[in-house]
Amino acid sequence: MSDHHRPKIVILGGGLGGTTCAFELRHALGDSAELTLVSDRPRFSFLPSNPWVAVGWRKADEVQIELAPILAHKHITFIAHGAERVEPMLNRMRLKGGDHLDYDFLVIATGPELAFDEIPGLGPEGYTVSICQTDHARAAADAFERFCTDPGPVVIGAVQGASCFGPVYEFLMIVDTELRRRKLRDKVPMTLVTPEPYVGHLGLDGIGDTKSMLESELRERQIKWVTNARIKHVAQGSMAVEEVHPQGYTSLHDLPFGYAMLLPAFRGIPALMGLEGLVNPRGFVLIDEYQRNPAYPNIFGLGVCVAIPPVGKTAVPVGVPKTGFMIESMSTAITQNLRDIINAREPSHRATWNAICLADFGDGGVAFVAQPQIPPRDVNWSAEGRWVHYAKIGFEKYFMRKIRHGQAEPAYERLVLQAMGINKLLPEDPRDTITAA
Numbered sequence: 175m176s177d178h179h180r181p182k183i184v185i186l187g188g189g190l191g192g193t194t195c196a197f198e199l200r201h202a203l204g205d206s207a208e209l210t211l212v213s214d215r216p217r218f219s220f221l222p223s224n225p226w227v228a229v230g231w232r233k234a235d236e237v238q239i240e241l242a243p244i245l246a247h248k249h250i251t252f253i254a255h256g257a258e259r260v261e262p263m264l265n266r267m268r269l270k271g272g273d274h275l276d277y278d279f280l281v282i283a284t285g286p287e288l289a290f291d292e293i294p295g296l297g298p299e300g301y302t303v304s305i306c307q308t309d310h311a312r313a314a315a316d317a318f319e320r321f322c323t324d325p326g327p328v329v330i331g332a333v334q335g336a337s338c339f340g341p342v343y344e345f346l347m348i349v350d351t352e353l354r355r356r357k358l359r360d361k362v363p364m365t366l367v368t369p370e371p372y373v374g375h376l377g378l379d380g381i382g383d384t385k386s387m388l389e390s391e392l393r394e395r396q397i398k399w400v401t402n403a404r405i406k407h408v409a410q411g412s413m414a415v416e417e418v419h420p421q422g423y424t425s426l427h428d429l430p431f432g433y434a435m436l437l438p439a440f441r442g443i444p445a446l447m448g449l450e451g452l453v454n455p456r457g458f459v460l461i462d463e464y465q466r467n468p469a470y471p472n473i474f475g476l477g478v479c480v481a482i483p484p485v486g487k488t489a490v491p492v493g494v495p496k497t498g499f500m501i502e503s504m505s506t507a508i509t510q511n512l513r514d515i516i517n518a519r520e521p522s523h524r525a526t527w528n529a530i531c532l533a534d535f536g537d538g539g540v541a542f543v544a545q546p547q548i549p550p551r552d553v554n555w556s557a558e559g560r561w562v563h564y565a566k567i568g569f570e571k572y573f574m575r576k577i578r579h580g581q582a583e584p585a586y587e588r589l590v591l592q593a594m595g596i597n598k599l600l601p602e603d604p605r606d607t608i609t610a611a
């Protein structure tokens with residue numbers, strides 16, 4: 175270790191996972207560790223608000239926060255020009271620009287690279303808009319305004335291998351709500367295309383009654399759907415979609431559109447791709463039950479960049495979503511394990527990986543809790559109503575405030591979750607047991 179008393183911990187990625195973990199580590203370790211956060215952009219983006227940005231309900235600036243002053247206040251060094259390549263054998267990374275940065279421990283929280291290039295014509299460089307990054311959502315909002323001057327069919331969905339379905343349903347319903355507000359909905363046939371085997375599968379084989387809830391929501395809003403869908407290619411104003419039927423045969427749909435958003439598949443970032451033992455063939459970070467990489471035990475994986483196998487087999491590949499609360503639970507486990515390792519104890523903390531999600535539809539929404547993530551579950555709950563819309567606004571304001579103040583986890587968040595019986599860590603270890611308030 176570079177300095178016995180002050181181990182050097184580098185957090186790679188300044189998104190939801192990386193910032194949360196940096197603040198938690200500072201809170202848990204005090205000044206006993208040197209913390210550096212490396213991102214490839216100067217601002218934190220609250221991605222769950224992107225669907226709102228894409229229809230003009232939020233300005234991009236309202237969901238982004240400048241990280242430098244907050245990190246400085248917490249004595250966390252900030253490097254904002256990104257990593258070019260992680261060099262795990264040498265315990266260092268090469269930064270963009272050529273400098274090297276050494277670490278004793280590395281927390282990788284780089285989110286996904288968006289694999290638009292896997293389907294011809296897909297993505298902002300092609301013919302479909304994206305809501306995966308806030309800049310994309312801003313461009314999607316401009317495209318939506320242009321579309322509203324000359325409305326036509328809308329196609330919204332996800333491609334084969336995608337793993338993030340909540341925002342797809344959200345965006346579909348939000349666009350429907352906004353078009354009705356503008357009195358344009360009667361001019362816009364809408365279609366959902368998804369690799370999911372059924373509506374509401376969500377990459378989790380459904381949660382509670384999400385299948386009937388979301389199907390009936392789509393019927394009420396007169397939105398058609400194609401499930402088991404594989405996008406062949408996208409061209410200006412139309413896309414070729416192959417539907418895989420349960421009997422094994424396929425049929426081809428040629429879907430015209432005036433506006434289309436398709437969520438791409440994810441893969442690991444180039445700085446990690448191909449690093450034997452650290453990542454799987456798709457570039458996702460391999461981790462054990464303590465969030466630690468088996469080949470390089472001083473490296474931890476956090477958030478969307480970690481490798482999680484799919485829930486069961488589907489006709490068209492469907493990935494598992496990694497949602498905000500699940501990511502926070504990984505961050506808590508990493509923080510506590512790092513504290514133990516630094517204090518010469520074995521890591522013992524395991525994240526619960528519960529999926530909790532609020533999907534806002536603009537005039538209502540669906541909430542679900544899956545605990546654990548893989549069925550059968552102890553908690554398998556979903557509900558709908560107008561309250562979800564307001565809860566989501568509250569969640570955005572609360573989370574943005576938490577980042578602005580560099581808070582690890584304010585006590586009341588813990589209390590609310592305790593009251594709901596939702597824990598971030600598995601209770602086997604008595605130190606982790608959270609008793610209901």
Ligand SMILES: Cc1cc2nc3c(=O)[nH]c(=O)nc-3n(C[C@H](O)[C@H](O)[C@H](O)COP(=O)(O)OP(=O)(O)OC[C@H]3O[C@@H](n4cnc5c(N)ncnc54)[C@H](O)[C@@H]3O)c2cc1C
Nearest residue numbers: 187188189190191213214222256257284285477478497498
């Ligand atoms: C549109 C959308 C809506 C979502 N809505 C919800 C929701 O409502 N509820 C929910 O629970 N979850 C939601 N999610 C899922 C999940 O919570 C988010 O994707 C979350 O932001 C993931 O956090 P992360 O830290 O893993 O990745 P990110 O937040 O994507 O952060 C990754 C960071 O790494 C940085 N980075 C990338 N490459 C490099 C590099 N080479 N060097 C340095 N830094 C790098 C990126 O710039 C970024 O700052 C949503 C996801 C999307 C895409």
